[in-house]
Amino acid sequence: PAGTVCAVTGLTQTFPGAGLGMERDGASPVLQPVLTYTLLPGECDAHKCLMALRELEDEDPLLHVVWQPRLQETHVHLMGAVQLEIIQQMLHDRFGLDVTFGPGSILYKETITAPIEGVGHFEPLRHYAEAHVLLEPLPEGSGMRYATVCSEDVLDRNWQRLIMQHFREREHLGVLTGSPITDVKITLLTGRSHLKHTEGGDFRQATYRAIRQGLMELGKKGDCRLLEPWYGFRLEVPQDMVGHAMADVQRMGGTFDTPTGDGEYMVLNGTAPVSEMQDYAMEVNAYTHGRGHLSCVFAGYRPCHDADAVVEDMAYDPESDLENMPDSVFCAHGAGYTVKWYKVPEFMHLDYAWSGMGKW
Known part of the structure; x- marks a missing residue:
């Protein structure tokens, strides 16, 4: 019956709000870390x-x-x-x-504005895996999605399941600032294993490198975009100070609806970047002498209003990030060697699978 308390053993990845069995997970919280x-x-x-x-x-x-x-x-x-x-x-x-x-x-977060096929190859001595993935942009607020269109005649089901797991098991980072990517669909297009040499961890390396190689290609073309969190706000100030408030929001790069009020107080409803508004409550308190009130809620991620300055300030070098390497590893004469991400298409063992890169 409702309200019954029970204990369950063996669970390893539960969280508050998680649904067990046929129960769906609870709704995402309105508040989000920014x-x-x-x-x-x-x-x-x-x-x-x-x-x-x-x-x-x-x-x-x-x-x-x-x-x-x-x-x-x-x-x-x-x-x-x-x-x-x-x-x-x-x-x-x-x-x-x-x-x-x-x-x-x-x-911050990052996203992409164009599709690309990324290639990852991992072949040190006595190891082998190659993965081709399609990265596609999704509408704002979609989050991450994963799929496969690879035939089981090309790559066995067990390897495909492993690759899908690798898609989900980590937060993939962008190449502009090293921030997590979002609003991207990642699809397994094709892959290759070796009957004797492929081990479980080989496709993890190939998958990570394929995603990263695709992001590097997009970054080179200018098809990566930096996103920042925005607040939806409600600002209530005395009527004689509404001009001050409107000027502040415009200075922040925010937007607002037509002010409403009852004569003594006016209310502004709108949105603005968190980077500009995070300390604004103290300013409101100061210029209204404690008579103003600001409330904010998370309104999602949108293109960063000063992306160039943020990227320059963070000075992230994606090729120096050893935890997220875009290069691949090939084997020749009994030894593995590294191939830079922009030369991987010259060495890959499978042809491009996406029509935008050649053939489907």
Whole structure:
């Protein structure tokens, strides 16, 4: 009956709101993390801090903890300063850890504006796998989708299932700033295994490299786009200050509807980039002398209003990211050797499978 409490063993990847059996997962939360903070462990053990944050992450779906191997840092994705204070207090009360965090920065994402076929080949000595994937842009807010159109006569079902798992098992990073990609459909087009030499991890390497190689090709063509989070806001200010508020929103690059009000107070409803509005509540409080009120909700990701400046400031080099290599590995004369991503089409063992690259 409803309200019954039970215990289930053997579950490994559950989360709050997860549906079990035929039950669907609960609706996505309205609030989404839009800021990232760097953990500063101080005198505390960094690994112990990471494990404590992982435990809190398992309890709270709005907390996202990321270990950045390239920077050797732990990053925490949150909604803002209030949630950060709560996390700090929980680390102190439950784990005896007194830590601080660096200043918050915007949690960017990336997407693509054109389709491409990416190729990944992994063939060190006594290993073999090649994967061809199609990357396609999706409408705003679609998230990530995965599919396969590869015939089982070309690549066995077990290898295809493994590749589909590799699609989903990690957050694939873009090549502009190293931010996660979104609104992209990834489709397995074709692949090749070797009866004796292909092992389970070979297709993981080939799949990751195929996705990354495709993104690098798109980046070279200018078909990658940086996205930033936007807020939907409701701003209530005294009538004589509505001009000030409207000018501020326009300065931020935001938009708003026609102001409404009852004579004493006016209300602005609109949207604006989080990067411009994250500290605006304090400004509202200052220029209205405490009589104004600002409320914000997450309104999704949109093209970044100052993308060139952000990319230049972050100075991300995709070819130096050893955790996300776009190059492939081929074998000759009994030894593996690396082939740069832009030369992979010259060495790949299978022809292009997508009509946009040659033939379907």
